[in-house]
Amino acid sequence: MIKYLPDRVSIVLEEIPDRVSVAVDITNCPENCPGCHSPFLREDIGEELTFERIDSLISDNFGVNCFLLLGEGRDHQALVRIGKYISEKYPGIAPALYSGRNQVEDDIWQVFDYVKLGPYVEKKGPLNERTTNQRLYHVHSVISAGAGGSAAIRRVKEDITPVIWRRKKD
Template sequence: MSALLRFAAHTVGTLEVPDEVSLIYTISGCPLRCPGCHSAELRDASQGEPLDPETLAATLRRYRGLATCVCFLGGEWQPDGLVALLREARRHGFATCLYSGRNSVDDRIAAELDYLKLGPWVAALGGLDQPTTNQRFLDLRDGRDLTHRFRRPTDAAALRPAA
């Protein structure tokens, strides 16, 4: 299989990785088929723009000083291509993150990551912001589980007067 990944979109966001401004790439071709997938239209790995280290580097130069992290939504199904992109991001001084629908990733990929979200989408359990979620968000630099950072305040907490 080709190591060339394709992306359907890239955006900048602050919600995907705590305390980071992330340049977020949505990678085409997720093979997992979670029921109720929010991105079913992206299953075709041939759609979107090619993304190689040179293409990424050109974008990173534009976002230097604006973004602090590069976050890939998928791409672990092509480990060689993803590792090359993660190394390029680090080479430019960006932190790295992967959102994976799997429960573990290849060690070669994990070695290039600062942050990792694990777990498939299960509608009955909800995403990272739900206390019932099966998903986990990890800081691989120190092994901390940061999933709690995505929780919304409960209604009761939101109504409680500030001390």
């Protein structure tokens, strides 16, 4: 089960470039970043992020074109199911994930169109600082010719972190 904090749902413009995102804070964070900016997200609090809740959040926020999970919780299979559900039911809405880990599994790259990697390191700053250790990837589907003339779909990661830096207001 993946839980989120209903009171903190927001619409954000800068976390994912060129996207209007409905952003949900995911709890049960398994990381332990020194200087964690939101320690309450490590607690087992909030409500389950069901498919019905996702439907409501999308219909209540007409015009969004990204669904951003801020954190990934502790239930990997449920997390992947959420990404798959959004990508299959809402082709115009990109599923996005902010992870606190340095690497994620292949099934996450398959279903999420944007993935942020890396723990928060206070002295290096967040994603929009040039000193950051974190990276944001846009994942594209590329169709190429496979064996015997069949088509094969590959997922290609593009590091778009510098786009965030260029748009930062100093």
